[in-house]
Amino acid sequence: MEAAARELLPPPVYDFFAGGADDENTLRDNVSAFDRLRLVPRVLCGAGRPDLPTPPVGAMPVVLAPTAFHRLAHEDGERATARAASAAGVVMVVSMAATVAVEEVLDAHRGVDPDAPAPWFQLYPQPDKAFMERLVKRVEAAGCGAFVLSVDSPVFGHRRRDVRNGFLDLPEGLHCENLRDPDTGAVRTIAFDPRSGWDCVRRLRETTPLPLWLKGIAHPDDARLAVRHGAAGIVVSNHGGRQLDGMPAAIDLLPSIVDAVGGRIPVLMDGGVRRGTDVVKALALGATAVGVGRPVLWGLATAGEAGVTRMLDLLRAEISRALALCGVARPSDLTRSVLCG
Numbered sequence: 001m002e003a004a005a006r007e008l009l010p011p012p013v014y015d016f017f018a019g020g021a022d023d024e025n026t027l028r029d030n031v032s033a034f035d036r037l038r039l040v041p042r043v044l045c046g047a048g049r050p051d052l053p054t055p056p057v058g059a060m061p062v063v064l065a066p067t068a069f070h071r072l073a074h075e076d077g078e079r080a081t082a083r084a085a086s087a088a089g090v091v092m093v094v095s096m097a098a099t100v101a102v103e104e105v106l107d108a109h110r111g112v113d114p115d116a117p118a119p120w121f122q123l124y125p126q127p128d129k130a131f132m133e134r135l136v137k138r139v140e141a142a143g144c145g146a147f148v149l150s151v152d153s154p155v156f157g158h159r160r161r162d163v164r165n166g167f168l169d170l171p172e173g174l175h176c177e178n179l180r181d182p183d184t185g186a187v188r189t190i191a192f193d194p195r196s197g198w199d200c201v202r203r204l205r206e207t208t209p210l211p212l213w214l215k216g217i218a219h220p221d222d223a224r225l226a227v228r229h230g231a232a233g234i235v236v237s238n239h240g241g242r243q244l245d246g247m248p249a250a251i252d253l254l255p256s257i258v259d260a261v262g263g264r265i266p267v268l269m270d271g272g273v274r275r276g277t278d279v280v281k282a283l284a285l286g287a288t289a290v291g292v293g294r295p296v297l298w299g300l301a302t303a304g305e306a307g308v309t310r311m312l313d314l315l316r317a318e319i320s321r322a323l324a325l326c327g328v329a330r331p332s333d334l335t336r337s338v339l340c341g
């Protein structure tokens, strides 16, 4: 799908989606670290056909990670992604930098299956607290089921491909619609705020009754702080290798964080998940579910809603087959014993 998307997308857009920070070491490592892990199946387990439902995230242990600017990939943008997520019964995390307003994304989602798990909404901490509060209330009213605060972006990563391509702004006609002022129609810019601290988590928890997840946790001490600050869950992530180059692969960060959290809240991970066997490896290391970022964009670029659906169908089939071949009945039954070494 990535190869097909690359043929179809303007090269600077492909580079924006595919690229990572600086020398892209972390970007590459996210994928290759999965290949270094090997699975050792058990036999004659009589586990039957695997059952994939995975509370609290939906019909399988996969969520659609928040990614910006879906209308760069397909005209319908986040509406198409939402329809595919709804049909598959998986959580879509809507990016703060979506190119379709959250109300329209939720309408598209409800139009397919009103009972599907509600999308979550991702926020970057904003220095303008009054604006944050207004956005939170807007997102609640739209019907999202949780917030995901991305805590790994005190400044924006340095992406050399984008600099080289001069890809520094959205093309004419596309905007971050969740940043539009309903009165004036003006669209503000997302701030990356190096001053934000744990008080931002405290404030958000006081502002909304919805569950608050923290995304971009890499250090076990921060995982413990997240628990202490009442996070509903965390996402272990290096932002798809787009922020601090030189970080370990996300899958390599996972075990120490799972150990630090000690089962008190669910732990998701994202970064480099491309196959059902990658999902099984992450779950074996203690993740409740995984996020996929770029695969959604490749599906969207190749065939809009149908492309995202196809990507999810492939992943579902691969997860199911890998679980069956490991002798495991459901995702939550996986343990580290299925991994070699």
Ligand SMILES: Cc1cc2nc3c(=O)[nH]c(=O)nc-3n(C[C@H](O)[C@H](O)[C@H](O)COP(=O)(O)O)c2cc1C
Residues within 6 Å of the ligand: 016, 017, 018, 030, 065, 066, 067, 068, 095, 096, 097, 122, 150, 215, 237, 238, 239, 240, 241, 242, 270, 271, 272, 273, 291, 292, 293, 294, 295
């Ligand atoms: C093009 C692109 C845009 C992204 N936009 C956001 C975003 O708006 N908010 C956010 O928290 N993460 C964003 N991410 C990071 C993803 O949520 C996720 O951490 C990452 O893509 C996972 O890695 P993968 O692409 O290898 O699956 C973006 C990633 C990509 C590739």
Ligand SMILES: CCCCCCC(=O)C(=O)O
Residues within 6 Å of the ligand: 068, 097, 189, 190, 239, 242
């Ligand atoms: C000015 C909004 C930028 C959002 C970019 C999202 C992205 O590329 C990333 O988080 O990575």
